[in-house]
Amino acid sequence: ARKIIIDTDPGQDDAVAILLALGSHELDVLGLTAVAGNVPLRLTEKNARKICELAGRPDIKVFAGAIHPLMRPLVTAEEVHGESGLNGPRLPEPTMPLQAQHAVDFIVETLMRDDGVSVTLCALGPLTNIALALIREPRIAPRIREIVLMGGGFFEGGNVTPAAEFNIHVDPHAADIVFKAGIPIVMMPLDVTHKVLTSASRIEAIRKLDSKVGHAVAAMLEFFERFDEEKYGTDGGPLHDPCVIAYLLKPELFEGRNCNVVVETTSELTMGMTVVDWWGVTKRPKNALVMRDIDAEGFFALLVERLARLPS
Ligand code: BDR
Ligand code: CA
Secondary structure, X not given: OEEEEEEEOOOHHHHHHHHHHHOOOOEEEEEEEEOOOOOOHHHHHHHHHHHHHHOXXXXXXXXXXXXXXXXXXXXXXXXXXXXXXXXXXXXXXXOOOOXXXXXXXXXXXXXXXXHHHHOEEEEOOOOHHHHXXXXXXXXXXXXXXXXXXXXXXXXXXXXXXXXXXXXXXXXXXXXXXXXXXXXXXXXXXXXXXXXXXXXXXXHHHHHOOOOHHHHHHHHHHHHHHHHHHHHHOOOOOEOOOHHHHHHHHOHHHEEEEEEOEEEOOXXXXXXXXXXXXXXXXXXXXXXXXXXXXXOHHHHHHHHHHHHOOOXX
């Protein structure tokens, strides 16, 4: 199985991504590292543990990482995810422990192990923990197999400002470090994630699994889709973060292009914008596989199939 670390700020869509990974035997989840983002760290690490317990996997190691971005004050998104970050279902308080080790230390230690070179990082939140790991131990950079991240938007624009997507906007300096590190990157921008929208029938298919996970995910998505529907007038909510895990399972669902990507870190107007050289108009090196399209039906079929494998 492919070894992954999931860096995350749950978040309903993060939760669905984690469940998709835990329902897939092709993936070996070495640990979840929580970061501040959608809600503060004390909630994201707790939500990560709630999800593991929901999946019947209290054995998964959960680590807490950075409490705020590298340079800027933390911006959260309770208006999207609710006060807890995971509004919708009623999930019990977790009883599984939080690991004592810091998330950044866990990432560094895992990558520096002899078999660390086979580890993929899945980044579902602001890139603070991963940037800190690169600062703390730069020798991890050539050892990382790949970073698959949800972040940015180019043709689609931003969802926090006209230019910036949430994960990059919250910690643009961290994103800048990650995109400049020479690591193979696969980027899932809003251009892709806005194409996988929930709908009444898609949520119904999940509820019909009639398991603990099925009911919880359906309740999460019903809460989550309201924000985009009310604010942007879309029909359904975008399943951003699960795209990262779906890519590892079925890359053929996606279409994209190798491009140069630079993150804006100086202009207040466009802070956190991912400037993608889609047309190759510069000579800057290609540093990311930028996805632009997804087979939405294939994605939802995969999601339901894998959620069905989690214990009832
Ligand atoms: C990203 O921001 C968060 O609100 C979601 O969990 C996702 O990672 C989308 O912009
Ligand atoms: Ca997220």
